[in-house]
Structure formats: C-alpha cells, structure tokens
Amino acid sequence: MQSKPDVPYSVYIHIPFCVQRCPYCDFNAYAGLDALFDAYVRALIAEIRWVAVHAPARLRVHTVYFGGGTPSLLPPRAYEALLLALRDAFALAEDVEITLEANPGTLDLARLRTLRALGFNRLSLGMQAVHPDDLRLLGRIHTFPDVIRAVAWARRAGWANVNLDLMYGLPGQPMSRWQATLQWALRLAPEHISAYALTLEHGTPMAAWVARGLVPPIDDDLAADMYEWTMDALAEAGFVQYEISNWARRSTQGQLWASRHNLQYWRSDPYLGLGAGAHGWVAGYRTVNVRSPHAYIARWQQPPSEPPRPFPWTPSLVHMHRPSPTEALGEYMMMRLRLTQEGVSWAEVRRRFGIEPERAFADALTRLHGWGLIEPIPGGIRLSRRGRLLANWVFEAFLPE
C-alpha cells in the first residue's frame, strides 16, 4: 500500500498499570505493579531513543497519546522525562496534540497543572457511568463526584480539550440510567464524547458472572436503542458524530474537537506503538510489542548493539508483518468506514492501492446499497445511519475471505 505523501507520524505509548482490574476489562493492564514504574519509564525512553537512532530520517510527529491501563497513575516527573525524550527523538509539530488517558479517581489540581505545563493539551477521562450501581458493577475506583471535580480542576489548570469516555448497554442498565449518564456528561460541557457499548470479553470475570447467572446478560436490542437515542441526543446538543462511537463539538472558530490521534488510526496513517503490548503501523509493517511489562523491561535492559533486522524492528517486537495488498485494502476499508462523515474516498483508494474500487467492489456495493447500509457521498461512500448499527456486516463485505 502507498501511504499518503509526507504524512506525519502519531505515537501511542502504553502505560499498563492500574489501581485494580475492572471485571470487564481485557486490556493489557495490571494492578499491583507500582514497583515497576521507574524501570518501565526507563525502558520506554530506551525504545524512543532506539527508534530515533534507527529510523531512516528524523520522524515528524503530530500527536502523542498515553493510553492504558491508567496513565494518570505515573508521577508527573515520569512524563517530564518521557516528553523530553520524545522532543529529543522526533520533530514534534508546533501544535502537537498530547493526550493523557486518566482515571477520574487519580487526579488532583496540582497534578493537572503540572501535566498541562509539561505540554499535555488533551485529557481523556474514563467517566463510564453516573449511577453508583453501574460504576460498582464495572468495578471502577471512582465516583461521579470525582468526575465533576476532575473536570473542574482540569478547566482551572487550563485544559481546553476534554473527552469523556462513556459506556452503555451494561448488564441490568435500564435506558433511563444510560440517558442520565449522557445528560450528566453533557452538563460537564466536554469538547468530545466517546460512547462504547460494553462487550463481554471471553475470560473476564464479568463474562463468567453472566455465564453463571450472577449478572443479567447484555440486552443487544436495548443497547442498539441506546445507541440510536445517543446519536439523536448528541446531535441535538450540537455534537458532530465523526466516527461510529465518537462525537465532537465545534470550537468558536468552527474547528471540530475531533481526536487527531485516533483519526490517524481510522485514516490508516502511520503510528508508532511503544510500550508493553503496543501495536504500531510503521513503514508498511504492522508491529506488536511483547505483552508482559516484565518482559518488556527485560528486553530493553540488554538490547543488542546491532539490530538483526532493519527498521522498524526493535528489541521489544514479537511480531512484524507486512500485510498483503488485499489485507491492507480490507483493513483500510474497515477503518475508513468507521469515519461516519468522511467515509471512503474512491480517489484515495485508487491512489493508495492502484485499483478501481467501484469495479473491484461492485457486488458488495450493490448489496450494501440495497440493504441501506451505505450511502453515496461525492466521490465515495459512507455508512448510513442503519449501517452504523450493523457496521460489522459492512466491514466483512470488504475483508478478504
């Protein structure tokens, strides 16, 4: 696949530490590893420097995202060192977007002030729900008053770009409780809202509770009704749905507060994935780092002096794969269709993949149009409102068999 000419990179940095494990979570996150913080930050800095030394040129970077886990658990001095290493290693754009994912129960005004002064400019708060029963079921360490306080402190500390992460379709959650969550979130006036339906991940305690009848199963029809209600309520509140599960307000200058970092994924533009278990898309390769924080640290304590393979190989990689043109095209269509406004531009597919998409996908397009799952836009297609509810069906039509 041809990447877009001269597109700057994004950098994702995984912080795999949490205060406790939430019962629904299957992310690469661990409780009780506080003793590893310093060694882990040293390993991250080693990885950043390795990439800087071995990349064919100084990489231009326009977004940095610290995700987890609970990145807000690391002390600000860790971020001071990490941001210094990033500025040293890469050409950071003047308007670089630097996001911190934060658990509302781990913040205070002083910490938010320090992080803002270090250069962070986007805060993504894991609010999830309002009702204490929902938060308890999710095993969250915070309360809704913690969220109110965190947003107020963030504003006082000068954070102008705040996202609230929400979850709907929880076991036993009635529509009215989800509506209350969204309405309270709107009262906090965030620039951005992400709302995801809870999925029961295999092997999690919550999946076991449901299987044993201790918790009611997820009601998929109700979750779909919640999603439809959410699209209407957020449109009425002035938010633009720019991705299946993401909405943003416009600034007074008319700029959309979309997550520039996540847009990089959805547009299939390149990103480095640094830290334990992180995934990257670098120089035409999908990369995956070793998952365990202990193993990640160990690999960076004794890196080889000469890389056995060229860039983007690093000592913490466990997987490096160049997708075939068909795989890359399927992935591109799937990611791009998530963008509910932009959709897919045929001109870009032609340029990136050298194919005639309307001919290559003729059957799928006729079928999906017939079912009302996609709609035409000038020079391309996007999901229809119905297609957003059945997006996985649409994606499958473009994936290789």
Ligand code: SF4
């Ligand atoms: S805080 Fe987030 S990453 Fe950590 S266990 Fe809970 S859901 Fe998973």
